[in-house]
Amino acid sequence: MHASTGAPAAPREPTIFELSRPGRRAEAQMPPRPTSNAVPESLRRRRRPMLPEVSELQAVRHYTRLSQLNFSIDTHFYPLGSCTMKYNPRGCNQYAMLPEFLARHPLAPESQGQGFLACMYELQEMLKEVTGMRGVSLTPMAGAQGEFAGVAMIRAYHHARGDHARNEIIVPEAAHGTNPATATMCGMKVIEIPVNADGDCDIEALRKVVGPRTAGIMLTNPSTLGVFERGIAHLRALVHDAGGLLYYDGANLNAILGKVRPGDMGFDVIHMNLHKTFSTPHGGGGPGAGAVGVGERLLPYLPIPVVGRDGERYRYLDERDLPASIGRLSGFMGNAGVLLRAYIYMRMVGREGMQRIGEFATLNANYLLARFKQEGFDPAYPHRRATHEFILTMKHAARDLGTTAMDFAKRLLDFGYHAPTTYFPLLVPECLLIEPTETEAKEALDGFVEAMVAIRKEATEDPARLKGAPYTLPVRRLDDVRAAKNLDLTWKPLA
Amino acid sequence: MSHNLPADLRYTKSHEWVRQNPDGTVTIGITDHAQHALGDIVFAETPEVGRELAAGDACAVVESVKAASDVYAPVAGRVVAGNGALGDAPEKINTDPYGDGWLWQLAPADAAALGGLLDAGGYEKVLAESAE
Numbered sequence: 237m238h239a240s241t242g243a244p245a246a247p248r249e250p251t252i253f254e255l256s257r258p259g260r261r262a263e264a265q266m267p268p269r270p271t272s273n274a275v276p277e278s279l280r281r282r283r284r285p286m287l288p289e290v291s292e293l294q295a296v297r298h299y300t301r302l303s304q305l306n307f308s309i310d311t312h313f314y315p316l317g318s319c320t321m322k323y324n325p326r327g328c329n330q331y332a333m334l335p336e337f338l339a340r341h342p343l344a345p346e347s348q349g350q351g352f353l354a355c356m357y358e359l360q361e362m363l364k365e366v367t368g369m370r371g372v373s374l375t376p377m378a379g380a381q382g383e384f385a386g387v388a389m390i391r392a393y394h395h396a397r398g399d400h401a402r403n404e405i406i407v408p409e410a411a412h413g414t415n416p417a418t419a420t421m422c423g424m425k426v427i428e429i430p431v432n433a434d435g436d437c438d439i440e441a442l443r444k445v446v447g448p449r450t451a452g453i454m455l456t457n458p459s460t461l462g463v464f465e466r467g468i469a470h471l472r473a474l475v476h477d478a479g480g481l482l483y484y485d486g487a488n489l490n491a492i493l494g495k496v497r498p499g500d501m502g503f504d505v506i507h508m509n510l511h512k513t514f515s516t517p518h519g520g521g522g523p524g525a526g527a528v529g530v531g532e533r534l535l536p537y538l539p540i541p542v543v544g545r546d547g548e549r550y551r552y553l554d555e556r557d558l559p560a561s562i563g564r565l566s567g568f569m570g571n572a573g574v575l576l577r578a579y580i581y582m583r584m585v586g587r588e589g590m591q592r593i594g595e596f597a598t599l600n601a602n603y604l605l606a607r608f609k610q611e612g613f614d615p616a617y618p619h620r621r622a623t624h625e626f627i628l629t630m631k632h633a634a635r636d637l638g639t640t641a642m643d644f645a646k647r648l649l650d651f652g653y654h655a656p657t658t659y660f661p662l663l664v665p666e667c668l669l670i671e672p673t674e675t676e677a678k679e680a681l682d683g684f685v686e687a688m689v690a691i692r693k694e695a696t697e698d699p700a701r702l703k704g705a706p707y708t709l710p711v712r713r714l715d716d717v718r719a720a721k722n723l724d725l726t727w728k729p730l731a
Numbered sequence: 732m733s734h735n736l737p738a739d740l741r742y743t744k745s746h747e748w749v750r751q752n753p754d755g756t757v758t759i760g761i762t763d764h765a766q767h768a769l770g771d772i773v774f775a776e777t778p779e780v781g782r783e784l785a786a787g788d789a790c791a792v793v794e795s796v797k798a799a800s801d802v803y804a805p806v807a808g809r810v811v812a813g814n815g816a817l818g819d820a821p822e823k824i825n826t827d828p829y830g831d832g833w834l835w836q837l838a839p840a841d842a843a844a845l846g847g848l849l850d851a852g853g854y855e856k857v858l859a860e861s862a863e
Contacts, residue, residue: 426789428789631862635862642797662800665768683784716771716773717796717822720773
């Protein structure tokens, strides 16, 4: 029995502006009075900024309370599918926060940043080894930018060969939604192909669309359906024979880590979400790191800077070293702090650790899937093994009881669980995409199944109970429609 | 489950409906089933007037509180009108999917192509299969 089910709602924390009273100060937190007149008169504010006025203790309590309201990986099981919300080891953070890293100025001479550059060089080398690719660039600052870099390299490759007709990117419908967006951003036409009833890419459909206009295919593997793509060899042969290149969306790398390598499968380019697979704090929009790896053919086009080594010295490779590069995607070395954390994590777990990550990420997902099957829930692909994640469909509960996947998701919050991903992928009706990651203990997984069973029982006995959830959080069910239509982004309208 | 499927319309597997107008153009929207599956719609984008579409082109977007979905051209042709009223009131797609919630109008490249679309009975079968 979960104590949370009958608990009263947590009180709503007022905004800091509501706490504000004129003249209150937090002296210790005040910036020193500006003594410089460096800002020209014409650029100075005419009115005081609208800032809250609270005491130091009020500020401390306010933000402490807000932090206690967080649903986070530090406090809750967080099975948000396709997001790989694994535990972020404290040690990685600690080393990345060494003053020698923090105080390093990005414009300092390379001779004074050899330690940092050595870490980045080794990170590139480790990622090459993990993916089986020939070269790696760390500069893309998020998965989406990594994808952009990947397709931009594919385009650069065809153009360099004078092959300007190739302007189509094939995207299976089980791909991440960013894939077609990326292709469009790169000026490509998106050709969507279906997946079959078992969740595999439809090879016959692919055969019909490949040809002299094919620039490449973007494959998310394992796909968003929580299954491994089984037709890779066919798919690779079809696309390569037609003159196209193969792009591997490595956002789900956790499932294959230390087991198989996209380079060995014949892929020409991959982006990796280091913030997911290599465990840096993420969510809520960042910060990310979308390193790209390439095979032989795309080496000249890697985005700069890449870290190179001349003998004992590390240095940035720039336009002079890589004249065909697609260019610079970030001011310096991408999200350096995220890259450092990923580097430390990889050094910490090592080669054997990475294999165990792949094994336990998939074992946890398959255990959870088996438990849900036992309890009579409906997997979207009942005949398929789970990858690092899997999909349940709540369509029968929706049809028979009127309780939707969203109702289950909202009620889970009352039970102390972050909801899984809802209504993604769109291919599966009323779906929950569940990714436990390798860092959860069996007890946590069992507790989650028990909560879902309890909620299903409620749905049978009192569906209205689900419709009103959550009950224990300071904010109840939100009006999604109003929220989408009437954006309310400030505490009060600015005059 | 019973579906609201007007008999005078043509349908696609991807849940668009097509109405033949007396002037030879066709009006296109998404079906009652589709609007129900998407939930409350908060945004709709229709193709530009004058754009030439091939059958199957993703040319409109319908965004609900759950998801953003592409809407596909059921047949090839030139766009002759978009439903501007959806800008302020996209919820018309929910309340009146076959009427005020229409998306765009098309002058078909080949009027005979409409014959290749599903009738109400055929579309109902598609829905029955997907509901298993």
